[in-house]
Structure formats: structure tokens, C-alpha cells
Amino acid sequence: MAISVGAPRQLLRRLREVMAERESAQARLDKVVVLIASNMVAEVCSLYLRRRDASLELFATEGLNREAVHNTHLKRGEGLVGLIAEQAEAMQFPDAQSHPAFSYHPETGEDIYHSFLGVPILRGGHAIGVLTVQNRTHRHYSDEEVEALQTTAMVLAEMIASGGLGVSDEAAADVRRELSVQFKGLALSDGVALGHVVLHEPRIVITKLIAEDVELERRRLAQAIDELTGMIDGMLERGDLARTGEHREVLEAFRMFAHDRGWRRRLEEALATGLTAEASVERVRNDTRARMLRQTDHYSRERLHDIDDLSNRLLRLLAGGVGTAAAGNLPQDAIVIARTMGPAELLDYDRHRLRGLVLEEGGSASHVAIVARALGIAALSQVKGVLEVAEAGDAAIVDAESGELHIRPTQEVVAAYSDKVRFRAKRQAQYAALRNVPTVTLDGVKISLQINAGLLFDLPHLDQSGADGIGLFRTELQFMISSTFPRLEQQTRIYKAILDAAGERPVVFRSLDVGGDKVLPYFRVSKEENPALGWRAIRMALDRPALFRTQIRALLRAAQGRELRIMLPMIADVAELVAARSLIDKEVLILKRHGRPEPKRLLVGAMIEVPSLLWQLDRVLPLADFASVGSNDLMQFLFAADRGNMRVADRFDRLNPAALKALACIVEAAERHQVPLTLCGEMAGRPLEAMAVIGLGFRSISMAPASLGPVKAMILSLDAGDLRTRLDEWLQTKATSLRQELKQFAAEKGVQI
Numbered sequence: 001m002a003i004s005v006g007a008p009r010q011l012l013r014r015l016r017e018v019m020a021e022r023e024s025a026q027a028r029l030d031k032v033v034v035l036i037a038s039n040m041v042a043e044v045c046s047l048y049l050r051r052r053d054a055s056l057e058l059f060a061t062e063g064l065n066r067e068a069v070h071n072t073h074l075k076r077g078e079g080l081v082g083l084i085a086e087q088a089e090a091m092q093f094p095d096a097q098s099h100p101a102f103s104y105h106p107e108t109g110e111d112i113y114h115s116f117l118g119v120p121i122l123r124g125g126h127a128i129g130v131l132t133v134q135n136r137t138h139r140h141y142s143d144e145e146v147e148a149l150q151t152t153a154m155v156l157a158e159m160i161a162s163g164g165l166g167v168s169d170e171a172a173a174d175v176r177r178e179l180s181v182q183f184k185g186l187a188l189s190d191g192v193a194l195g196h197v198v199l200h201e202p203r204i205v206i207t208k209l210i211a212e213d214v215e216l217e218r219r220r221l222a223q224a225i226d227e228l229t230g231m232i233d234g235m236l237e238r239g240d241l242a243r244t245g246e247h248r249e250v251l252e253a254f255r256m257f258a259h260d261r262g263w264r265r266r267l268e269e270a271l272a273t274g275l276t277a278e279a280s281v282e283r284v285r286n287d288t289r290a291r292m293l294r295q296t297d298h299y300s301r302e303r304l305h306d307i308d309d310l311s312n313r314l315l316r317l318l319a320g321g322v323g324t325a326a327a328g329n330l331p332q333d334a335i336v337i338a339r340t341m342g343p344a345e346l347l348d349y350d351r352h353r354l355r356g357l358v359l360e361e362g363g364s365a366s367h368v369a370i371v372a373r374a375l376g377i378a379a380l381s382q383v384k385g386v387l388e389v390a391e392a393g394d395a396a397i398v399d400a401e402s403g404e405l406h407i408r409p410t411q412e413v414v415a416a417y418s419d420k421v422r423f424r425a426k427r428q429a430q431y432a433a434l435r436n437v438p439t440v441t442l443d444g445v446k447i448s449l450q451i452n453a454g455l456l457f458d459l460p461h462l463d464q465s466g467a468d469g470i471g472l473f474r475t476e477l478q479f480m481i482s483s484t485f486p487r488l489e490q491q492t493r494i495y496k497a498i499l500d501a502a503g504e505r506p507v508v509f510r511s512l513d514v515g516g517d518k519v520l521p522y523f524r525v526s527k528e529e530n531p532a533l534g535w536r537a538i539r540m541a542l543d544r545p546a547l548f549r550t551q552i553r554a555l556l557r558a559a560q561g562r563e564l565r566i567m568l569p570m571i572a573d574v575a576e577l578v579a580a581r582s583l584i585d586k587e588v589l590i591l592k593r594h595g596r597p598e599p600k601r602l603l604v605g606a607m608i609e610v611p612s613l614l615w616q617l618d619r620v621l622p623l624a625d626f627a628s629v630g631s632n633d634l635m636q637f638l639f640a641a642d643r644g645n646m647r648v649a650d651r652f653d654r655l656n657p658a659a660l661k662a663l664a665c666i667v668e669a670a671e672r673h674q675v676p677l678t679l680c681g682e683m684a685g686r687p688l689e690a691m692a693v694i695g696l697g698f699r700s701i702s703m704a705p706a707s708l709g710p711v712k713a714m715i716l717s718l719d720a721g722d723l724r725t726r727l728d729e730w731l732q733t734k735a736t737s738l739r740q741e742l743k744q745f746a747a748e749k750g751v752q753i
């Protein structure tokens with residue numbers, strides 16, 4: 001009774017022929033079930049497809065009554081067929097009718113058949129139908145037979161999904177999941193974008209399912225797996241993760257899967273049934289997905305992603321090593337969706353076609369977020385599950401204002417957003433009109449507004465925004481997007497270009513702040529338990545003076561005859577400032593000795609971002625030419641809340657009196673010592689927070705370029721003295737966040753926030 005070894009391949013070949021025939025979909029389905037029945041030596045073969053209401057409809061049968069076709073419907077979960085669909089797994093019963101789940105539909109005439117084998121037709125791990133065979137005798141279907149039926153089901157699934165079977169629109173539409181879906185995420189970069197989905201890691205459409213030469217397919221697959229494991233091992237060894245934003249744990253999981261014997265065995269088995277290498281990968285992915293979807297624990301669900309990712313990568317290698325979508329044809333209005341991404345990968349995209357970015361993972365302080373902000377595209381992160389739903393070319397809307405993402409939005413949503421985009425454009429035009437208006441509060445207080453930058457394409461923002469200068473140039477970004485350590489000449493060239501673009505406007509170059517989460521692909525550091533508190537920034541500079549001195553030398557050379565401002569990050573102790581300054585002085589001496597032109601003026605400043613400095617201000621400030629508060633780090637350390645960990649990053653409000661008192665004491669000390677003071681953390685870019693900061697006495701702030709307009713509008717409508725009085729009072733009396741009070745103040749006084 002069992003099928004012969006060559007039978008599955010034969011069956012697949014015949015299936016392909018039937019599919020290619022120019023007949024109606026129903027006629028072809030009818031032939032398909034006849035073929036399967038005869039190949040499997042079964043008296044019955046039936047095909048059920050899921051309808052939108054989750055019921056299963058008999059679409060074709062060989063052996064059951066023909067009148068039952070399209071007339072027999074099984075409710076969700078009803079009968080053995082319903083059970084198989086719900087569980088998304090193959091099941092067999094030697095005596096089907098004695099099973100408690102058996103549901104008798106007299107119109108089918110199936111009461112004479114005892115043994116029953118059914119397999120789900122899977123798409124993306126979900127059952128979109130069920131394929132069954134039945135025999136009169138009580139019999140057991142062998143593993144090979146179950147395998148053969150599963151392979152057939154997979155081929156059918158692909159054909160249904162691609163519309164190749166022309167089955168009813170309703171079922172096919174369901175398969176293609178055309179419904180509009182909405183997600184909520186975390187805003188990384190402000191903006192609203194309407195466009196079309198581009199999957200950063202393109203999915204390969206499998207066009208050839210059935211192998212012509214099984215040996216060849218086996219070799220292709222073996223080679224692709226070797227390449228894949230080599231790639232993963234290489235990435236892990238080189239620690240080359242920052243460029244691509246890969247997570248070490250994810251790669252470790254890939255490695256685990258890629259070396260997993262079970263996975264390889266299942267691929268082998270799929271190949272043996274006559275599928276192409278690509279179809280085998282898809283088949284095993286679907287089965288594994290279905291199995292994992294049945295698990296409810298978080299760990300298995302997370303691994304689902306890994307198996308998807310891994311399979312996609314393998315498929316791309318089989319297709320000849322297709323790169324990311326950045327290398328392909330982009331629509332004019334690309335909304336790039338990825339699981340994760342590094343800053344360099346985002347920069348690979350054609351900026352003129354990029355409208356939005358959606359990530360499943362990554363915090364707002366991540367570097368890809370900083371690059372997205374610099375590019376001025378709307379970006380969201382923490383959009384879990386989007387890759388399961390979005391298809392390349394789908395219409396999409398990213399709303400970073402509300403944190404919403406719409407995939408395949410309805411007409412009404414598109415219309416509402418077109419209005420919103422028009423409204424925002426109007427507002428942008430209003431901000432642009434403020435460009436040349438002096439930044440002075442209602443009570444005559446002049447505020448200096450600067451921008452944060454870090455990449456060469458930030459430079460045009462200086463003119464466009466009308467900023468007074470660059471308050472923070474994060475030099476490490478250039479290092480992060482480079483694949484090797486930038487040499488002295490290269491660094492000099494970059495710094496010179498920045499100073500040229502800035503002209504008379506000041507630029508504050510922050511010395512390298514790497515370490516922590518800012519990883520350089522080519523710079524190996526040992527793993528640390530608490531990287532944010534680890535070997536980073538000035539600590540690294542003082543321990544490896546050669547790196548630091550090269551950078552200082554490049555800055556000095558670039559600045560000849562002009563003013564040079566160097567800012568030192570993460571100063572925690574006066575001695576660090578003294579030591580760094582003496583290294584800088586040595587470089588100045590070398591410059592003089594070589595007779596090279598010096599900068600017109602050299603200013604060395606300290607970042608105030610480590611809380612220990614709050615009690616050393618009277619000693620640090622006299623040694624600094626200027627100071628700048630890094631509120632991102634200062635707050636993370638003050639509240640002991642990791643800025644990159646979404647669970648805690650926003651747990652403590654930056655408008656908490658504790659935080660504001662810390663800022664107030666920095667302002668007082670800077671005034672006492674007459675040291676110019678700026679605040680350059682993300683706080684400065686949010687109008688309400690910026691309002692509080694100005695109320696505390698800051699007269700210079702630096703922010704992402706896109707924030708400049710809204711912050712300026714706020715300042716022009718603010719009475720700083722009035723706010724100061726209110727703040728002094730609240731800081732005496734209130735114990736928790738002043739957000740409400742500040743909002744109310746703005747509302748009452750008409751401050752634009």
C-alpha cells in the first residue's frame with residue numbers, strides 16, 4: 001500500500017504540468033486531487049480552503065460526493081479537518097470516525113472511509129487550508145507518505161498565494177492578507193510620511209518549486225548553508241556588528257540554528273521529496289514556524305523571528321547573494337522596514353527616495369535613530385510583528401508624531417493623513433519664516449540656538465535652520481560609519497570641510513565618545529557588564545592617548561587660522577580634564593615645532609554628564625573654557641535608568657524637580673565662574689523641556705536641526721522671567737514631575753509648545 005520512493009517527485013512533476021494547463025481553476029484543482037489520490041494509493045483526496053470567517057470549505061475532492069464541493073463548510077475548529085487547521089500540524093487516524101472530534105457531514109458520503117491523513121496548507125506558519133487523503137481500510141500512513149503530502153500541500157500553498165490557482169477571490173485575498181493593519185511604535189525621528197514599503201532585507205519570491213535535478217539542488221543548498229554559516233561566524237568573530245546594527249544574541253541564535261542538525265536534516269528531507277533548494281527552505285521554515293506558533297512562551301516567539309531571518313538570508317544567498325534593498329530599485333517614497341539596522345546601512349539608501357523608517361527593535365538613543373533624525377525622515381521603532389504583515393510595495397503611513405504605523409491604510413486614513421501632511425507643511429513654512437528672526441524671548445532675553453551634527457550631510461542644516469552654530473559635533477559618527485579607523489589625513493579633511501561650511505559660526509567638536517553602545521566595527525573591546533558605565537569616551541582617550549592625540553592633531557591642522565573648540569565627553573573627575581588638556585597642549589607644541597599654522601583661538605570645554613561633576617563644579621569650571629550639559633547621559637546616570645532600555649528609559653521624567661535642581665545648580669556655578677554654558681542633550685529639542693531649561697537660566701541650547709523651528713517658536717512666545725519665578729516656587733514645593741505645571745503655564749500664557 002505504501003508509496004514508492006520515486007513517487008513524490010513524480011507527483012510534483014505531474015502537479016506542475018497540471019498547473020500549467022489552460023483550464024479553469026476548478027478543473028485544475030479537480031485534477032490535482034485525482035493525481036494526489038492515485039499517487040498516494042488513496043481512495044479519497046480532498047482539498048479544503050479557509051474562508052475569511054475562518055470556516056473551511058471543501059474546494060475539490062476525489063472520492064467523496066462531488067455535490068459536496070463548495071457546499072460542505074466546516075466551522076472554525078470543527079471536525080478533524082478543523083482540528084488540523086487549528087493546530088497547524090499533520091495528523092492521522094486509523095479509525096477516524098471513532099475520534100471524538102469527528103464531524104459527520106452526510107452530503108460527503110465519507111462514512112465508509114476509516115483511515116484518514118490530513119496536513120495543513122501553510123502560509124507564514126498559519127493554515128490557509130487542509131489537504132486530506134482517506135482509505136477504506138484501517139491503515140497507518142508511513143512517514144514518507146506524510147512527508148509527501150506535506151510537500152504537496154506546500155506547493156499548493158505557494159500556488160494559491162501567488163494567485164496561480166485562481167481560487168475564489170475571498171480565499172486568495174485572505175491569504176495575501178490584504179487587510180489594513182495598524183501598529184503602535186516608539187518615535188525615533190519626528191515626521192509624517194506617506195509612501196510604499198521597502199523591505200530592507202528583500203524577500204525572495206520562489207518561482208521554481210519543483211526540482212529538475214535533485215542532486216544539483218542538494219549541492220546548491222549545501223553551498224548556500226556553508227556561505228551562510230561562514231558569514232555568521234565571520235560577523236561574530238570580527239565583532240562587525242555596529243555597521244549593520246546586528247545584535248550579538250540574534251547572531252548567536254542564527255549560529256545555533258545554522259549548525260542545528262535537526263534543521264539540516266529537515267532540509268535534506270524536503271529536498272528528497274523533489275523540491276528545489278529554495279522550496280525546501282520555505283517548507284522547513286513554514287513547518288518550524290507552525291510548530292513555534294503553537295508555543296506560547298516568549299522565548300519561542302522570539303526565535304520565530306530568528307528562523308524567518310535566517311531562512312530569508314539563505315534564500316537570498318540561493319538567489320545569488322542579493323544585498324539589502326538599498327542596492328535595488330527604490331520607489332520615490334520608500335518606507336524602509338527592518339528588524340534592526342545600523343547607522344551605516346541607513347546611509348546606504350538614496351536619501352532623495354527615503355521617506356520613513358520602521359524598525360522592530362532599537363531605542364531612541366540608538367545610532368540609527370540619530371542618523372534618521374539627521375536625514376530628517378519619520379522613523380519609528382519597537383514596531384513588533386510588522387515584518388509578518390508588511391509586503392514590499394504595500395502602501396504605508398508612518399506617523400512619528402503619534403507613534404502610529406498604518407500598513408495598507410484605508411481610503412479614509414489616507415485622506416486624513418493627506419490633510420495632516422498639508423498642515424505640517426504649513427507649520428514647517430511658518431518655522432522657516434522664523435529663520436532670520438532673532439531668538440529673543442518676550443521679555444528680551446537672547447537665546448543662542450545651535451544644532452547637533454555628526455555627519456557631513458548635516459551641514460546644509462546649518463544654513464537652512466538659521467542656527468547660530470554647531471553646539472555638538474559628535475565626531476564618533478564618522479568613525480562609526482567607516483569600515484576602518486579614519487587616518488589623520490582623512491580626519492583632517494572632514495574637520496576642515498565642517499569648519500569651511502560653518503564659516504564664522506562656532507563649531508564644538510566633541511572628542512571621540514566611543515565605547516558603551518557606540519561600537520566601532522574595527523575596534524575590538526572586551527565585553528562589559530555595564531558598557532554605559534564602562535571603558536568609554538575620555539577614559540579610553542586617556543588610556544590610549546595615541547587615538548586621542550591623532551584626533552586632536554587632525555582638528556588642529558583643520559582649524560589653522562580659525563577658532564577651534566574641543567569638548568571632552570564623560571569627564572567624571574577634575575584630574576581627567578587636566579590630563580586631557582595637557583595632551584592637547586602637547587599637540588599644540590608639536591604643531592608649533594613643525595611651524596604649522598595654529599588655530600586663531602583654542603577653547604577646551606567639558607561635558608557635564610556624569611553626576612560626580614555636580615559636586616566639583618567649582619573646581620572644574622575654572623579649568624574649562626566652556627561647558628555643555630549632556631542631559632541624555634546626565635539623566636541616565638542620575639536616575640540609574642539605561643537610556644537605551646525601553647523599559648526604563650522614560651520611567652523618570654526629566655522634568656522631575658531632582659533633575660531640574662541639578663540643572664539649576666550647574667547654571668548657578670557657570671554664572672559664578674563666568675563660563676559659557678550650553679545644554680546639548682535631546683531635552684533641548686523638545687519645546688516643553690526646552691522651555692523649562694530656559695526658565696532655569698540656560699541661554700544657549702543645541703538640538704537636532706528639525707527641532708530648531710518648534711523650539712524657536714516657543715522662545716518667541718515665552719516670558720522667561722515669569723517662568724523663572726514660577727519654577728523657583730515649584731522647585732521649593734513640588735516633589736514629583738513638573739510636566740503638568742509647565743504645560744498649564746504654557747497654555748495659560750500662550751507659549752507655543
Ligand code: PEP
Pocket residue numbers: 472474513609629630631632633634680681682
Ligand atoms: C548627552 O549625553 O546628552 C549627549 C549629548 O551626548 P550623547 O547623546 O552623544 O551621549
Ligand code: MG
Pocket residue numbers: 569609630632633
Ligand atoms: Mg553623552
